[in-house]
Amino acid sequence: MKDKVAYITGGSKGIGLGIAKILAENGIRVAISGRGKEDVDQAVKSISSDASKVLGIVSNVKNFEEEEKAVADIKKHFGQLDYVVANAGLGVFKPVDELSLEDWSSMIDTNLTGLFHTMKASVAELKKSEGYFISISSLAGTNFFENGTGYNASKFGAVGFTQAAMLDLRKYNIKVSTIMPGSVSTHFAGNEPSGKDAWKIQPEDIGNLVLDMFKMNPRTLPSKIEIRPLKPKG
Incomplete structure (x- = not known):
């Protein structure tokens, strides 16, 4: 995998940054994107000071032209x-009767339409490289819960989209997978990572999983992976 190139959206923090760091540590050149230049610049510095190995990009996946x-x-x-x-990705968790039109649109436009934008913008290059496309979904993509209507809808859609795209693209020798994490120690939904999150999946755990998937024999495709903490918070 040395000198391969990976693009991670939402890579300035959380799971995305954890993935970028693990890939960079293993010789993969990485490009990360985020909506804020300051966050992206800080993340790039935390990954590598070598501009030949890491690229920071300001892009909002809701905008197809920005992803292109x-x-x-x-x-x-x-x-x-x-x-x-x-x-x-993002999440707003409210009862359906309190969920605003803006709340709904922000999740669908980012978590689902944004996923399509990223794939649509990159698929021509992945055909050339016979590459790999991974979506980071959630266990919320198969498990519905109270106050999760918008988030569940976006993540159920993301899982369905990715699995169908896998069937479309494997004839080009492009691998397509979705990873569905449970509780991860990030700033997602207003959480502040700390020692209290030690029981949760850590961002680097997802990074190591992605790395293992990239290492897998070309004949084998792990199309959908659920990952959860070993022991829920007691």
């Missing part, structure tokens, strides 16, 4: 694109 430009910038900077990890 992100892929073009990656191609210009690194000359190729081998792996895409579509990680950008």
